[in-house]
Every structure is written in C-alpha cells, then in structure tokens.
Amino acid sequence: MTPPAVLVHRDQDLLAKAAAARLVTRIVDVQAARGSASIVLTGGGAGTAVLAALAATGARDAVDWRNLDIWWGDERFLPSGDPERNETGAREALLDHVPLDPARVHPMPPSDGPDGDDPESAAGRYAAELRAAARPEDHGPVPSFDVLMLGVGPDAHVASLFPEMPALYDERPVVAVRGAPKPPPTRISLTLPSLHAAREVWVLAAGASKAKAVRLGLSEAGPVQVPVAGARGRQRTLFLLDRAAASELPPGIERIASP
Numbered sequence: 001m002t003p004p005a006v007l008v009h010r011d012q013d014l015l016a017k018a019a020a021a022r023l024v025t026r027i028v029d030v031q032a033a034r035g036s037a038s039i040v041l042t043g044g045g046a047g048t049a050v051l052a053a054l055a056a057t058g059a060r061d062a063v064d065w066r067n068l069d070i071w072w073g074d075e076r077f078l079p080s081g082d083p084e085r086n087e088t089g090a091r092e093a094l095l096d097h098v099p100l101d102p103a104r105v106h107p108m109p110p111s112d113g114p115d116g117d118d119p120e121s122a123a124g125r126y127a128a129e130l131r132a133a134a135r136p137e138d139h140g141p142v143p144s145f146d147v148l149m150l151g152v153g154p155d156a157h158v159a160s161l162f163p164e165m166p167a168l169y170d171e172r173p174v175v176a177v178r179g180a181p182k183p184p185p186t187r188i189s190l191t192l193p194s195l196h197a198a199r200e201v202w203v204l205a206a207g208a209s210k211a212k213a214v215r216l217g218l219s220e221a222g223p224v225q226v227p228v229a230g231a232r233g234r235q236r237t238l239f240l241l242d243r244a245a246a247s248e249l250p251p252g253i254e255r256i257a258s259p
C-alpha cells in the first residue's frame with residue numbers, strides 16, 4: 001500500500017472541479033490502455049459534488065461511458081429511490097445524465113429489493129456480484145477498482161466503517177452494518193480489504209468539521225480507531241482537500257496546493 005499524497009484546493013467548489021477533471025483523465029487513460037475502467041462512488045457532500053462537477057464539464061464527453069463499471073463503497077439500507085440513499089444522490093448528480101450501460105451500474109441492494117429488509121443477505125448478494133466481476137489477475141474476491149472514492153466523516157469514518165465497530169475487523173468483502181452512529185443505522189459497506197484492492201484510493205474532504213479526521217487519517221493511527229487511516233490504495237492514495245479540511249495538518253506533511 002502506498003503512503004498518501006495530499007492536494008489542497010482553495011474551497012469545496014474548486015476541489016470538486018479539480019477532482020472531476022482528475023477523474024475524467026484517469027478514466028480516459030485506463031480506457032485507452034485496457035478498454036474499460038471501474039470506479040467506486042461514495043456518498044456524502046464532497047463525493048456528490050465531484051459527480052455534479054463532472055456532469056457540468058464538457059470534458060465528460062471524453063469518457064466512454066458504456067465501458068465503465070460503477071460500484072459503491074457503501075449504502076444506506078433504505079428503499080429504492082429514497083433521497084438518503086447514496087445511489088439516489090449519484091444518479092441525480094451524474095448517472096442519469098450520461099450514457100452508461102445499465103448492466104455495468106452496480107448499486108448496493110435497497111431494503112425493498114430481492115433480499116427484503118435483510119441487510120446481511122443484501123451484503124452477501126453484493127459480495128457475489130463483486131466476485132463475479134473479479135478476474136483471475138485480481139487475485140481476490142473483488143475487482144481491482146481503478147479509482148475508489150471515499151468521503152470522510154467528522155468521526156473519521158469512511159464508507160460505512162465507523163470507529164471501533166465490528167465491520168473494521170471483518171475479512172469478508174462486504175458486510176451489513178447495524179447500529180451506525182450516523183443515521184440511518186442500517187447500512188451496507190465494503191470492508192477494509194476491499195478498499196485495499198483498489199489501484200487508487202481518493203479521500204475527498206471539505207470543510208473545517210473534517211480537519212481533525214484528515215489529520216488523524218494521515219497519522220500513524222490504526223484503522224479501528226480511525227477508519228480513514230486505513231484508506232489506502234495499492235498503487236496510489238490521494239487526499240484531495242480544501243483548505244479548511246487541511247487546516248490542522250502538521251507542518252511535516254508535504255502537500256501540493258492550488259491557488
């Protein structure tokens with residue numbers, strides 16, 4: 001796993017635009033090399049702002065949308081179409097506006113889906129979908145995602161991996177989370193081993209409320225206490241921040257800033 005690089009942008013708006021431009025470039029590069037690409041979406045303010053910025057840029061037409069697999073890092077276990085679902089936010093911000101292949105969009109099951117109100121079965125279903133998409137060269141139960149984006153909570157959670165909760169010890173690729181401290185309490189999440197399968201992990205954080213979590217995420221803290229400290233990709237890890245989220249970083253951390 002790679003040590004993170006830190007990039008700091010002026011504010012959330014510029015962060016979203018810069019991350020959207022970076023995402024277009026990354027997808028286009030991967031598609032040029034291999035024909036298709038895979039990304040993992042996050043919910044939350046910064047992650048959804050990146051998708052909206054991508055929808056608003058003309059550069060989106062450079063992406064071969066039909067050859068893109070879209071997965072989610074976590075989901076709030078709610079009925080399909082619920083405005084609190086990460087899927088709903090992503091569809092409204094971007095997915096409904098680009099010509100994706102519906103078969104390559106992989107939302108986590110809703111609570112009114114094939115498993116009914118059973119998050120453990122829904123997590124197992126998603127794990128099976130990931131396993132079916134993994135190729136021998138991935139050497140594991142999930143694909144080697146090209147980019148996996150993560151928001152971060154003020155409590156340092158990523159995906160639906162909350163500090164000190166059992167999901168952080170789980171070796172299965174996908175788990176049900178019950179009793180989450182942030183509503184809704186029932187969720188589905190990729191686990192740390194699945195996050196680590198990504199070639200690139202991008203942590204997105206904006207606002208002063210995230211500053212402490214960002215500082216701890218770049219420290220030597222353990223992922224059980226500080227889940228964002230476990231957000232690391234196989235080839236590259238980026239912390240993409242605005243100035244407020246970067247405001248508590250110690251001087252020793254090297255960063256690249258934009259005006």
Ligand SMILES: O=C1O[C@H](COP(=O)(O)O)[C@@H](O)[C@H](O)[C@H]1O
Nearest residue numbers: 042043044045046151152153159
């Ligand atoms: O509940 C969640 O929260 C985090 C962070 O959200 P934010 O609004 O504080 O940025 C998000 O990354 C995660 O996907 C989501 O389910």
